[in-house]
Amino acid sequence: MTGRLIVVSNRIPSETGGAGGLIVALHDALSATGGLWIGAEADPVETPGESLRVLSSQPYSRLGYQLSHQEIEHFYLGYSNSVLWPLCHRRPDLVDLKPAYEESYRAVNRRVARMIAAIARPEDTIWVHDYHFFPLAAELRALRLQNRIGFFLHIPFPSLGDLSVLSQPADFAEWLGHYNLVGLQTLSDVARALEMFRADPRAEFLMDGTVKFRDRITSVRSFPIGIDVEQFQKDAAAQDEQPLGKEAPESYFIGVDRLDYSKGLPNRFRAFGRYLENRPPDQRPCLVQIAPPSRERVQAYHDITRELEEIAGHLNGTFAELDWTPLRYIHRSVPRHRLARLFRGARGCLVTSYADGMNLVAKEYVAAQDPDDPGVLILSRLAGAAEELSAALLINPYDIDDIAGAIRQAVSMPLAERQRRHAACLKAVMANDATGWARSFVSVLSQVPGTLVWPGSTGRLEDSEFLAPSD
Structure with missing residues (x-):
């Protein structure tokens, strides 16, 4: 990997680091590449800014985005934790669907995508974490970012039947289809993800095991997370x-x-x-x-x-x-x-x-x-x-x-x-310790097909090359 590793998550480690599994796992990978960790700032504000703020720069840069009081209620407590969390944990009966929740969830993902697009370099690799950011790659692709983008889900993958609870169930596969690599915890989770793609007429399975969704290619793999x-x-x-x-x-x-x-x-x-x-x-x-x-x-x-x-x-x-x-x-x-x-x-x-x-x-x-x-x-x-x-x-x-x-x-x-x-x-x-988990994911992300087949194109370029969209 020649560029920086950009990690995106809802939470961001404190300046003193911490002993949490995710922090331990990503510390070495970020330090080695001079990477960036992007996450929400701790305190909500009345009007969120449109740019990332540098919180610290050693041993890697920590950049924060702001959330408003309403976004805490609607994006975080609302759609993320009152819709997606119960959905993924087999409790569709606890899903609390409100239009304002979904609107805020999509809006926060769009705003964070704009901030990332403003600082990402073409050679950077972006690694998105967890259910707060299912649509983030789709928003980045809409801004014409062609970087390799990986996603890791730390919670269970939802079952196909439960996805029908969402107001727009077809969007879920669409969101994931924009990632080059979707990482899940277990083989059972991988099976559920592939079942979702298999049931979607927009998807087809290629000979190498990847999924062609519309005109994009994504891989789905299991990466069991570990501890230090x-x-x-x-x-x-x-x-x-x-x-x-x-x-x-x-x-x-x-x-x-x-x-x-x-x-x-x-x-x-x-x-x-x-x-x-x-x-x-x-x-x-x-x-x-x-x-x-x-x-x-x-x-x-x-x-x-x-x-x-x-x-x-x-x-x-x-x-x-x-x-x-x-x-x-x-x-x-x-x-x-x-x-x-x-x-x-x-x-x-x-x-x-x-x-x-x-x-x-x-x-x-x-x-x-x-x-x-x-x-x-x-x-x-x-x-x-x-x-x-x-x-x-x-x-x-x-x-x-x-x-x-x-x-x-x-x-x-x-x-x-x-x-x-x-x-x-x-x-x-x-x-499967924490450091090995992080290295394995980044290694696979650097090797999976890195092409995006844009609308109007006729084929795929060689791995790690990209076909630029036509204006």
């Missing part, structure tokens, strides 16, 4: 004080999830209660659930917060003893280094997602374990991580008895079996 394994292992093994303090239980399971209806938290709590109903008297494990709030102004999140508080209160009221609280429900964030220590000490980790692009908590838990005495990962079959971590205890997140049975199995699992399962999972986690 080495750093997480260091944090987990640090000799800090016990993260649960003096009142630490003898044995505990852990769950760490952003508070979201896609994570299956109510069923997780109910399943732990089911396990407690039939546990032997000498078993008194605790479930430590960390669930930071998110999107608190969206009604669906109010509903699940209230539901979890009710279940937690009932469970503790039913099973707690003077010296034992079975459920510790923490409704706020915990620093990443403390999470690593919590993971290492947990007998098991519960991941009960109904739909999940990947679920990096599962990979973090595996990385944090002591290989001589590892805990047990209990993993939803519907999480993307289940494709790689097949040695975990795989469960049906809708089946409370199945989850409760996995908890019982984890409590009594022999050491040799725990070691065997952990070794297999750790091998998979290390094979």
Whole structure:
């Protein structure tokens, strides 16, 4: 890649960086090319500007675009998180369609495209991230940008049937058809994307596996995202004080999830209660659930917060003893280094997602374990991580008895079996770490067919060349 890498996302790392998976994954790639990271500024304004603002320039440039208060309501909370998020997470019943939401979503994508077009060089590669920017490539192509543009979706790809909920369902394939490369988390996601193109009369499949959509070429591939394994292992093994303090239980399971209806938290709590109903008297494990709030102004999140508080209160009221609280429900964030220590000490980790692009908590838990005495990962079959971590205890997140049975199995699992399962999972986690994920995507994007066949043309040029549009 001769030009710069331009990353576009809704969020942008702070000046001090951060330990998030996406930041870690892209740091090296951006630093190596003198790249740019473009994202929304933290504070909304009354009237957004029409140009990107430089927020910092080391070790790569961070450029910010502004959002108005109304765009936060309509573009972000509205269309992105009240339409596209539930759509992609198999909850079309929660989709809140309002014309103002969609209008703002399209308008923000158009404005961000104009800002990018003003600073992009012909040799730059553009990498767009997540559901906030499905139409961004289409808007860039409308401005005649011929750069290679890749897209990565961090959440599940929607099913073909659910796409019909959108006011203009045909636009979804149109948006994706403008990217040279569409990256998805799992092979199942790739299958759903190809099903969408297969059902669209405007698309056809070429011999090399690419998709010709109208007069454009796009590739759809799976790139399972990973974590910074080495750093997480260091944090987990640090000799800090016990993260649960003096009142630490003898044995505990852990769950760490952003508070979201896609994570299956109510069923997780109910399943732990089911396990407690039939546990032997000498078993008194605790479930430590960390669930930071998110999107608190969206009604669906109010509903699940209230539901979890009710279940937690009932469970503790039913099973707690003077010296034992079975459920510790923490409704706020915990620093990443403390999470690593919590993971290492947990007998098991519960991941009960109904739909999940990947679920990096599962990979973090595996990385944090002591290989001589590892805990047990209990993993939803519907999480993307289940494709790689097949040695975990795989469960049906809708089946409370199945989850409760996995908890019982984890409590009594022999050491040799725990070691065997952990070794297999750790091998998979290390094979797809964060840096490798980023390098793999950028490498493939540089090699996929880079031609755009513009209307009126008669063929394709050689790879990495472009046929300029006629005036």
